[in-house]
Amino acid sequence: MELKTSAVAKRLGVSTKTVQRWVKKYNIPCTKNEAGHYVFTNEAIEQLEKYKFLGIDEEEKEHAEWEEVEQRLNELERKIDQKADDVVSFQLLQHRREIEEMLQYIQQLEQRIAHLEHQQKTTIVHEQPKQKRRGMISFFL
Missing domain, CATH: 1.20.5 (Single alpha-helices involved in coiled-coils or other helix-helix interfaces)
Structure with missing residues (x-):
């Protein structure tokens, strides 16, 4: 399942800007679609959840x-x-x-x-x- 930034942000309970910062800061493996937006896999979402709950x-x-x-x-x-x-x-x-x-x-x-x-x-x-x-x-x- 692939989700866009807004869906991931809603799932994690943070803003889309925070998700974008985490992707850059923690080098989360995700791809970009034709419009240049991040597309997240389940693996990337799990990593983001770990970083969210670490601190x-x-x-x-x-x-x-x-x-x-x-x-x-x-x-x-x-x-x-x-x-x-x-x-x-x-x-x-x-x-x-x-x-x-x-x-x-x-x-x-x-x-x-x-x-x-x-x-x-x-x-x-x-x-x-x-x-x-x-x-x-x-x-x-």
């Missing part, structure tokens, strides 16, 4: 590799998110520290202003107003 087929291997890549990407995204959170937390703490320092400086300035105002008031109170000298003429007026 993971190429599609599964590619799928497993993609899963690993996707897992690594997810892990990297998680690490990036964590790093971004850490950076934002650090920045918030730094801004808070700066704000607290500014508030402390403002309080010092307010105290200094209050002290200077108090000093100014006490100096004004302690100063006695100068008595005007009256001239002789204004004395008689």
Whole structure:
């Protein structure tokens, strides 16, 4: 019995491209028809079945590799998110520290202003107003 690539692929549960890759990779003995398509004998199909059951087929291997890549990407995204959170937390703490320092400086300035105002008031109170000298003429007026 001779089968075409699509029938063999369906029988093995893989894609036609995978069957074509296996034929080239494992040098499976099969012929080509007039249209250039592979024609498989029972012997060739048995060999393909052996190769399929020996290990993971190429599609599964590619799928497993993609899963690993996707897992690594997810892990990297998680690490990036964590790093971004850490950076934002650090920045918030730094801004808070700066704000607290500014508030402390403002309080010092307010105290200094209050002290200077108090000093100014006490100096004004302690100063006695100068008595005007009256001239002789204004004395008689």
